Amino acid sequence: MMAMFPNCFTPLFEMIVNKHFCYAVVFILLTGAAPLSYAAGCLKGAAVGAAVGHLKNHAVLGAVGGCIVGHHMAAKDKKNQAKG
Structure with a gap:
């Protein structure tokens, strides 16, 4: 009876485990957490x-x-510009 109902979460699990998807999530979280003044160089x-x-x-x-x-x-660039 279990064979009649395939595991519908397998494609979702494969997408979440995909390393590129994980990299994208980490990148979005890190850039969203950075303040704007810090984010420019970062x-x-x-x-x-x-x-x-x-x-x-x-x-x-x-x-x-x-x-x-x-x-x-x-x-460093900001400090040099402030000096003149």
Whole structure:
């Protein structure tokens, strides 16, 4: 009798487990949580870091590292502009 009713949650489970879907969810959550002043450098750095990290199968790690570096560079540029 169970064979007559296929498991309707299998496609949903496969979509949730899909690594690209998980990366997208993490990216959306991280960018939504970042304040706007922080996001400027973080988003640009995260995009570059994810692209480079994707080449080595570490896109999420690259995005996190890129966000940190991007924020640092944006803060440094802002400080230099304030000096004149």
